[in-house]
Amino acid sequence: MTNNRTHPTDTTWTGMVPVDDTTLAVTDTGGPGIPVLYVNGHVATQKNWRHVIADLGPEWRHITYDMRARGKSGTSADYSFETNVADVDAVLAARGVERALVIGWSYGAFVAAHFASRNPDRTVGAVLVEGAQPHDWIDEVDIEAMRKLWRRLGWMMPLMRAMGMGARMTAEQMADSNIEAGEIARERVLGPVMDNITVPTRYVNASGSSFGSKGDSQERIRASLHKVVERNPNITIHAKVPSNHGNILRKDYRTVAQAVREVAGPEGGQH
Numbered sequence: 001m002t003n004n005r006t007h008p009t010d011t012t013w014t015g016m017v018p019v020d021d022t023t024l025a026v027t028d029t030g031g032p033g034i035p036v037l038y039v040n041g042h043v044a045t046q047k048n049w050r051h052v053i054a055d056l057g058p059e060w061r062h063i064t065y066d067m068r069a070r071g072k073s074g075t076s077a078d079y080s081f082e083t084n085v086a087d088v089d090a091v092l093a094a095r096g097v098e099r100a101l102v103i104g105w106s107y108g109a110f111v112a113a114h115f116a117s118r119n120p121d122r123t124v125g126a127v128l129v130e131g132a133q134p135h136d137w138i139d140e141v142d143i144e145a146m147r148k149l150w151r152r153l154g155w156m157m158p159l160m161r162a163m164g165m166g167a168r169m170t171a172e173q174m175a176d177s178n179i180e181a182g183e184i185a186r187e188r189v190l191g192p193v194m195d196n197i198t199v200p201t202r203y204v205n206a207s208g209s210s211f212g213s214k215g216d217s218q219e220r221i222r223a224s225l226h227k228v229v230e231r232n233p234n235i236t237i238h239a240k241v242p243s244n245h246g247n248i249l250r251k252d253y254r255t256v257a258q259a260v261r262e263v264a265g266p267e268g269g270q271h
Contacts (some may be wrong), residue, residue, distance in 0.1 A: 016074075017065070017094040019087055025072035026065040028095050033060040034124060034264055035100040037092060039084075039108030041131075042177070043167050045071035048105070051253035056260060063100070065091050069168040079169060079177055081110070081184055088115045092122070101263060103127040103256075105249055110184055117196045125200035125263035127238075129256055130245050132203075134190040134228065135221040138182025150175040187224070194228045194235065202238035202259040203229075206248045218245065238262060 011030030016023040027046060036056070038049045046064035053062045066073040067084060076083070088111060092100055101124040104112030109131025116126040150171040167174065184190060203225055209218045222240075229235050238259040241252035249256065 013095075016072075017091060019090045020076065020078065020083070022068050022074040022076040024065050024068070024074075024087060024091060026063070026091055026094065029058070029060075029062045031058065031061050033058075035061040035063055035092075035095075035097045036260060037088060037097075037100045037102045038062070038064045039088065039102065039104035039111045040065075040067055040070065041106035041108055042181070043070065044105070044108075048249050051250060052103075052256050052260075055254055055257035060260075061097075063091065063095060063097065067167075075168050079173055081114075081177075081180055084111045085114045085118075088112075089119075098122060099124055101125050101127070101260060103129065103260060104131060105129040106131045106245065107181060110181065110190070113190075113197070113201075114193055116199055116201060117193045120198045123199045125202075126197070127202050127204065127256065127259045127263055129204045130206045130248055132190065132194070133221050133224050134185065134187040134194065135224045136186050137217065137221055138179070138186065140217070141182060143179060146178065147172070147175045150178075191228070195232055197232060197234055199234060200263045200265070201235040202263055203235070204238050204248070204252075204256050204259050205240045206245045206252075207240060207242055208244045 012028065013030060014025075014027045017026050025046070038046070038052075040046065040048060045066050049062075049064055053064075056062070065087075067087065068074070068076040068079055088102065092098075099122050102112040102115055103126070104110070106129070109128040112126050113128055113132040116123045153171065169177070205222050205225070225237060229237060239255045241248060241255050243251035
């Protein structure tokens with residue numbers, strides 16, 4: 001694991017963490033506060049969390065990282081959902097963190113939910129931003145059409161990466177990952193995961209549609225959460241904000257940060 005202290009504070013560490021056949025770009029602000037591990041959206045990077053981190057302030061220990069083939073992280077032969085869950089554990093272990101509050105946005109919310117469900121002894125709590133909503137939306141998708149769409153978008157991927165909105169994955173790999181996400185979101189698959197969560201967990205939901213959604217499909221997906229919170233008293237909906245799926249971390253970061261504070265409870269940013 002390399003160690004490059006390039007940030008201005010004495011405690012902040014930034015570097016590359018070796019995992020399997022790749023390396024993950026990680027930043028850890030250090031300090032005595034409760035560790036918060038941020039899990040990105042599907043094609044997002046660490047920088048998407050900057051407003052939330054700034055609102056929470058230095059009394060928390062902020063740990064961000066880029067998923068495989070995103071941001072400054074290396075490419076890999078394996079982009080499966082299970083590797084993304086395992087990478088959370090790898091990042092925390094590399095930074096010597098035994099217990100953290102996990103927060104994920106979009107695809108990252110699914111990763112955070114699975115980690116919290118499987119590792120209650122290592123999780124302070126979870127904040128799920130516009131994701132981890134059990135719904136069989138994959139049944140409404142033409143899988144082959146999705147693959148064709150990603151092939152057509154292939155020429156745009158370098159441009160999207162340059163704007164921080166893409167991954168160094170092939171069009172086929174991106175299609176496979178999105179299809180797998182739909183399978184993971186199925187009610188019969190994700191429902192038991194959510195039912196098994198025993199730590200404080202809060203949803204922060206957006207409004208309206210997102211890129212690629214049709215009609216009221218996004219709202220129907222969000223509506224599935226009432227079953228989740230009815231079955232599990234550890235999970236509540238913290239808020240539904242005016243912003244949409246894509247800009248929630250930029251426009252409603254204060255609400256997201258408040259959900260983190262609520263999950264942490266009286267401890268706040270201190271141990």
